[in-house]
Amino acid sequence: xxxxxxxxxxxxxxxxxxxxxxxxxxxxxxxxxxxxxxxxxxxxxxxxxxxxxxxxxxxxxxxxxxxxxxxxxxxxxxxxxxxxxxxxxxxxxxxxxxxxxxxxxxxxxxxxxxxxxxxxxxxxxxxxxxxxxxxxxxxxxxxxxxxxxxxxxxxxxxxxxxxxxxxxxxxxxxxxxxxxxxxxxxxxxxxxxxxxxxxxxxxxxxxxxxxxxxxxxxxxxxxxxxxxxxxxxxxxxxxxxxxxxxxxxxxxxxxxxxxxxxxxxxxxxxxxxxxxxxxxxxxxxxxxxxxxxxxxxxxxxxxxxxxxxxxxxxxxxxxxxxxxxxxxxxxxxxxxxxxxxxxxxxxxxxxxxxxxxxxxxxxxxxxxxxxxxxxx
Amino acid sequence: xxxxxxxxxxxxxxxxxxxxxxxxxxxxxxxxxxxxxxxxxxxxxxxxxxxxxxxxxxxxxxxxxxxxxxxxxxxxxxxxxxxxxxxxxxxxxxxxxxxxxxxxxxxxxxxxxxxxxxxxxxxxxxxxxxxxxxxxxxxxxxxxxxxxxxxxxxxxxxxxxxxxxxxxxxxxxxxxxxxxxxxxxxxxxxxxxxxxxxxxxxxxxxxxxxxxxxxxxxxxxxxxxxxxxxxxxxxxxxxxxxxxxxxxxxxxxxxxxxxxxxxxxxxxxxxxxxxxxxxxxxxxxxxxxxxxxxxxxxxxxxxxxxxxxxxxxxxxxxxxx
Numbered sequence: 065x066x067x068x069x070x071x072x073x074x075x076x077x078x079x080x081x082x083x084x085x086x087x088x089x090x091x092x093x094x095x096x097x098x099x100x101x102x103x104x105x106x107x108x109x110x111x112x113x114x115x116x117x118x119x120x121x122x123x124x125x126x127x128x129x130x131x132x133x134x135x136x137x138x139x140x141x142x143x144x145x146x147x148x149x150x151x152x153x154x155x156x157x158x159x160x161x162x163x164x165x166x167x168x169x170x171x172x173x174x175x176x177x178x179x180x181x182x183x184x185x186x187x188x189x190x191x192x193x194x195x196x197x198x199x200x201x202x203x204x205x206x207x208x209x210x211x212x213x214x215x216x217x218x219x220x221x222x223x224x225x226x227x228x229x230x231x232x233x234x235x236x237x238x239x240x241x242x243x244x245x246x247x248x249x250x251x252x253x254x255x256x257x258x259x260x261x262x263x264x265x266x267x268x269x270x271x272x273x274x275x276x277x278x279x280x281x282x283x284x285x286x287x288x289x290x291x292x293x294x295x296x297x298x299x300x301x302x303x304x305x306x307x308x309x310x311x312x313x314x315x316x317x318x319x320x321x322x323x324x325x326x327x328x329x330x331x332x333x334x335x336x337x338x339x340x341x342x343x344x345x346x347x348x349x350x351x352x353x354x355x356x357x358x359x360x361x362x363x364x365x366x367x368x369x370x371x372x373x374x375x376x377x378x379x380x381x382x383x384x385x386x387x388x389x390x391x392x393x394x395x396x397x398x399x400x401x402x403x404x405x406x407x408x409x410x411x412x413x414x415x416x417x418x419x420x421x422x423x424x425x426x427x428x429x430x431x432x433x434x435x436x437x438x439x440x
Numbered sequence: 441x442x443x444x445x446x447x448x449x450x451x452x453x454x455x456x457x458x459x460x461x462x463x464x465x466x467x468x469x470x471x472x473x474x475x476x477x478x479x480x481x482x483x484x485x486x487x488x489x490x491x492x493x494x495x496x497x498x499x500x501x502x503x504x505x506x507x508x509x510x511x512x513x514x515x516x517x518x519x520x521x522x523x524x525x526x527x528x529x530x531x532x533x534x535x536x537x538x539x540x541x542x543x544x545x546x547x548x549x550x551x552x553x554x555x556x557x558x559x560x561x562x563x564x565x566x567x568x569x570x571x572x573x574x575x576x577x578x579x580x581x582x583x584x585x586x587x588x589x590x591x592x593x594x595x596x597x598x599x600x601x602x603x604x605x606x607x608x609x610x611x612x613x614x615x616x617x618x619x620x621x622x623x624x625x626x627x628x629x630x631x632x633x634x635x636x637x638x639x640x641x642x643x644x645x646x647x648x649x650x651x652x653x654x655x656x657x658x659x660x661x662x663x664x665x666x667x668x669x670x671x672x673x674x675x676x677x678x679x680x681x682x683x684x685x686x687x688x689x690x691x692x693x694x695x696x697x698x699x700x701x702x703x704x705x706x707x708x709x710x711x712x713x714x715x716x717x718x719x720x721x722x723x724x725x726x727x728x729x730x731x732x733x734x735x736x737x738x739x740x741x742x743x744x745x746x747x748x749x750x751x752x753x754x755x756x757x758x759x760x761x
Contacts, residue, residue: 147532224726348539351532402533405536406532409526
């Protein structure tokens with residue numbers, strides 16, 4: 065057997081994920097068939113629900129904003145060879161930073177609240193990821209296990225704070241005070257009536273800035289280069305004079321800060337207060353988004369919109385087709401993670417073989433075989 | 441606190457630590473063979489649903505248990521295909537399994553039974569009944585020892601006894617059999633095992649098959665022993681606690697039992713401590729809930745001893761070309 069050749073770049077970053085995604089959708093379609101519904105009708109409903117009208121598109125973009133932040137968080141860590149599974153906890157704790165600033169300044173103006181809240185949420189989220197990073201760098205504990213544990217610790221901490229510290233006297237529900245109108249982030253519908261009643265807001269602009277920022281950070285700075293060296297080969301990076309432990313800590317802090325900025329969208333943009341479990345698993349969706357987007361900002365933007373569309377379309381789905389619940393979306397998500405992440409190798413060998421058929425060597429060999437004299 | 445109150449807390453401890461213990465031992469087989477398993481939660485959840493659904497339909501707890509084990513096993517094999525055969529990222533495979541189980545159980549539960557994701561309540565025979573050990577009633581009158589025997593040791597579901605019997609069994613299998621030696625070797629140094637002519641892939645599959653079966657029992661315990669029917673997300677993070685316990689016990693069977701008992705005790709305490717005072721200060725229930733996770737973080741950081749996992753854990757084995 066001839067040696068494997070790596071796939072052309074376009075096939076690696078576009079074709080392979082597309083095939084894996086298709087497979088995830090096919091299996092999801094089978095699940096829909098299994099419960100006696102028509103998958104094609106389901107797809108139709110999802111697409112119309114997500115893109116077909118202003119409100120739907122607005123919701124899609126609102127969900128996508130969250131997923132851009134959490135996807136970027138996973139991607140930045142992945143470039144340094146770290147798997148940050150704690151986006152959920154980081155964003156949850158970051159909500160605390162956002163609400164503290166917002167409630168302190170909500171009498172002023174959102175233009176003042178926004179930058180400070182961004183900094184606060186990034187700082188809180190960053191801190192919640194820095195500690196696992198520090199533990200890995202200095203004490204050798206695995207960042208995956210630590211971030212999982214930190215998700216649960218964050219959850220317990222926030223339940224306590226919302227019930228005992230932030231809860232208002234007048235309100236029975238475990239939630240914080242509501243931010244005054246002056247401190248809330250403007251909704252896009254205030255400028256573009258097309259978006260109807262959807263909650264997409266100015267934080268989508270911050271998400272786009274974050275995408276650009278991460279692109280520059282990873283591919284156009286010395287730090288980003290060091291990060292990628294660490295991810296590709298920690299031994300090489302150490303011999304190159306890079307402090308691996310310092311890189312791990314800073315990278316995790318950046319990753320957590322990005323996950324934390326998700327809180328801006330939810331707390332300042334939509335809920336206007338801190339509520340229980342407002343992250344709702346977005347940190348885990350970030351894993352799927354980063355895997356699908358191949359850890360590249362452009363890919364992440366596209367994957368985030370795809371997942372935003374699935375979320376919004378999934379909401380419609382449960383109203384239009386009885387018997388299908390929105391958990392179907394979690395199933396699709398899981399299948400995307402399974403096929404694009406864990407089973408990424410499923411089609412690679414056959415795809416590599418298919419590409420070999422068109423390679424110059426293969427042609428030469430084929431010609432040689434066809435022109436060779438049959439053995440006596 | 442009188443003896444009855446103490447016994448009732450300890451009784452709850454045993455009940456609450458049983459699924460942890462089963463899942464923890466399950467994870468031990470997998471991780472000792474070099475496969476990191478963060479999918480314990482998902483496998484238990486899938487098994488709990490299958491067991492609850494089948495027991496509700498057939499009215500047989502045993503069929504429910506079998507169904508739970510079968511579903512857990514197939515989930516494990518899917519994860520194994522990704523992590524062993526396709527050499528994919530073991531952690532990502534685990535995350536996918538957890539999400540798949542969370543989505544599928546609620547989705548199928550809702551579409552099949554239309555009760556908000558729950559399975560129908562179980563008929564008599566559909567769930568395991570507590571077992572009264574011999575002479576438990578006669579001995580109950582004897583103070584302390586008799587009470588301990590009657591209230592604490594007797595009167596549990598059969599799955600509880602299976603879980604605790606599995607501790608010496610696991611210790612024996614891991615340390616006293618050829619299979620166990622090879623299993624541990626595959627987790628420490630797969631290359632050496634390969635050189636000795638033993639298939640690393642086959643050995644790892646054998647390990648995760650045991651993982652799958654044990655997770656199936658753990659999951660079934662939730663829906664057809666402890667509860668009567670499956671409820672949405674009923675494992676509620678216990679898979680992660682089991683994972684924490686596994687690390688805390690440094691991947692050893694007997695310490696695993698004590699760790700699971702400790703975490704079960706914390707859980708029992710947390711239920712009892714709602715609103716309780718300690719020296720005039722109210723202990724937040726959340727602090728006790730978070731304790732296992734905090735302890736694991738501290739342990740992993742080496743502040744209270746060092747937890748070093750199997751050396752070859754987390755990486756798929758590739759033969760040199």
